[in-house]
Amino acid sequence: MPKLGMEPIRRAALVKATIAEVGQAGSLDVTVAQIARRAGMSSALAHHYFGSKEQMFLAAMRHILTLYGAEVRGALAAAEGPRGRLTGLIRASFSAGNFRREVISAWLNFYVLAQTVPEAKRLLRVYQTRLQANLVHDLRPLVADPGGVARGIGAMIDGVYIREALAPAGPAGSVPDGRAAADVVLAYLRARMAEAIQGSARGDVARGDGVGPRDVTGEQ
Amino acid sequence: MPKLGMEPIRRAALVKATIAEVGQAGSLDVTVAQIARRAGMSSALAHHYFGSKEQMFLAAMRHILTLYGAEVRGALAAAEGPRGRLTGLIRASFSAGNFRREVISAWLNFYVLAQTVPEAKRLLRVYQTRLQANLVHDLRPLVADPGGVARGIGAMIDGVYIREALAPAGPAGSVPDGRAAADVVLAYLRARMAEAIQGSARGDVARGDGVGPRDVTGEQ
DNA sequence: ATTATTGTTGATTGACGAGTCAATAAACTT
DNA sequence: AAGTTTATTGACTCGTCAATCAACAATAAT
Numbered sequence: 001m002p003k004l005g006m007e008p009i010r011r012a013a014l015v016k017a018t019i020a021e022v023g024q025a026g027s028l029d030v031t032v033a034q035i036a037r038r039a040g041m042s043s044a045l046a047h048h049y050f051g052s053k054e055q056m057f058l059a060a061m062r063h064i065l066t067l068y069g070a071e072v073r074g075a076l077a078a079a080e081g082p083r084g085r086l087t088g089l090i091r092a093s094f095s096a097g098n099f100r101r102e103v104i105s106a107w108l109n110f111y112v113l114a115q116t117v118p119e120a121k122r123l124l125r126v127y128q129t130r131l132q133a134n135l136v137h138d139l140r141p142l143v144a145d146p147g148g149v150a151r152g153i154g155a156m157i158d159g160v161y162i163r164e165a166l167a168p169a170g171p172a173g174s175v176p177d178g179r180a181a182a183d184v185v186l187a188y189l190r191a192r193m194a195e196a197i198q199g200s201a202r203g204d205v206a207r208g209d210g211v212g213p214r215d216v217t218g219e220q
Numbered sequence: 221m222p223k224l225g226m227e228p229i230r231r232a233a234l235v236k237a238t239i240a241e242v243g244q245a246g247s248l249d250v251t252v253a254q255i256a257r258r259a260g261m262s263s264a265l266a267h268h269y270f271g272s273k274e275q276m277f278l279a280a281m282r283h284i285l286t287l288y289g290a291e292v293r294g295a296l297a298a299a300e301g302p303r304g305r306l307t308g309l310i311r312a313s314f315s316a317g318n319f320r321r322e323v324i325s326a327w328l329n330f331y332v333l334a335q336t337v338p339e340a341k342r343l344l345r346v347y348q349t350r351l352q353a354n355l356v357h358d359l360r361p362l363v364a365d366p367g368g369v370a371r372g373i374g375a376m377i378d379g380v381y382i383r384e385a386l387a388p389a390g391p392a393g394s395v396p397d398g399r400a401a402a403d404v405v406l407a408y409l410r411a412r413m414a415e416a417i418q419g420s421a422r423g424d425v426a427r428g429d430g431v432g433p434r435d436v437t438g439e440q
Numbered sequence: 441a442t443t444a445t446t447g448t449t450g451a452t453t454g455a456c457g458a459g460t461c462a463a464t465a466a467a468c469t470t
Numbered sequence: 471a472a473g474t475t476t477a478t479t480g481a482c483t484c485g486t487c488a489a490t491c492a493a494c495a496a497t498a499a500t
Binding site: 003004005006007010041042043044045048 | 475476477478479480481
């Protein structure tokens with residue numbers, strides 16, 4: 001009893017099921033049949049709509065990136081001033097919608113996918129570039145080396161995510177602590193800002209590279 | 221013409237080949253036959269020595285962790301004072317031996333493996349715990365919140381690694397820039413230390429949690 | 441010499457899974 | 471009513487691959 005206009009519904013269900021299945025398995029080694037079953041249809045139908053497993057993964061990835069982007073945009077719009085926007089952006093990165101076991105695990109696996117599939121790599125780079133641009137934009141008035149601090153924040157967000165993927169699952173039903181995770185990153189931001197203020201008082205803000213005068217190991 | 225005492229040689233060759241193959245493929249989807257071929261033997265022999273593919277992966281992971289551990293221990297022994305040891309540890313994490321495309325990619329994949337294989341998870345946790353302990357030990361005399369800063373450094377190291385795995389490969393034969401990577405992490409350390417000094421001058425070092433007084437978002 | 445022990449591989453098995461296809465059915469079009 | 475498009479699936483093909491096995495070779499032990 002086929003109703004028409006099923007396509008978008010089926011696609012959405014498959015995308016959701018893909019994320020759930022990859023997240024639960026903790027691996028990209030999930031069969032199309034598994035995904036399809038979770039989404040309530042036959043594997044043949046999944047192939048019918050997506051053509052291949054790879055396309056399913058990519059659609060799932062796009063979906064995650066889209067959700068993330070929307071959440072960030074919302075946070076940016078709601079926030080006041082550079083500092084507020086930075087805080088908002090970082091908090092949004094660990095919001096309840098994004099920072100969930102399944103999704104975290106899916107992220108990790110998509111990183112792996114990006115090693116193999118060019119389109120996945122492209123998507124991830126779009127995300128990284130946009131994040132970097134957002135951060136630099138608001139860091140410029142606040143710190144001496146916006147690019148460097150932005151890179152640090154970006155790396156740290158990824159690092160906190162990846163570590164959560166490995167964290168021992170708490171008591172059943174417990175949820176990753178996005179607040180605490182964001183605080184780790186915010187501590188970094190705060191430290192680098194304090195440094196800028198302290199530095200400008202001493203007149204050496206313009207150094208800008210990541211290595212301070214006390215460091216004797218000879219960088220740069 | 222079988223010589224005796226081949227076992228350790230074969231095992232080492234297989235471990236090396238596993239890392240190379242996983243690194244090059246950017247995925248755990250490598251066949252035992254590929255690995256064995258690279259190591260110069262038949263797939264049957266690989267199974268003979270390791271019993272299963274999973275055991276091969278685990279051996280490779282142990283090997284990477286061992287190398288890393290040795291490098292860190294060396295750096296710690298050679299360094300002077302807490303600050304020097306911290307710098308040494310961080311630099312060692314990005315030394316030429318560890319911070320190579322293959323190995324970076326293998327790390328990423330081992331993170332994924334740890335999602336599925338309990339023994340892999342255990343290994344990675346040993347590494348994380350030891351790193352945390354090392355960091356805390358030397359941070360204690362330097363900052364107000366050694367645990368928090370150590371967590372930040374750990375996350376950042378992982379983040380920098382994972383990002384390098386995705387970085388566009390430079391011109392052929394080029395090698396990831398471990399110096400620059402370490403500098404990103406060192407900048408974080410320096411900032412948090414500066415903050416501690418600044419803080420103690422103002423008498424509020426003991427706060428210790430990751431959120432500053434200027435932050436209006438209401439954490440903790 | 442004969443009997444382990446260790447090293448080594450080609451061939452085979454057995455399972456699994458992506459993708460295709462033919463067939464069925466309900467809706468829309470003319 | 472006949473034809474077209476959309477939805478849907480069971481069955482099948484085809485390839486791949488981990489793991490096993492039987493057999494062979496060389497060295498060591500008795």
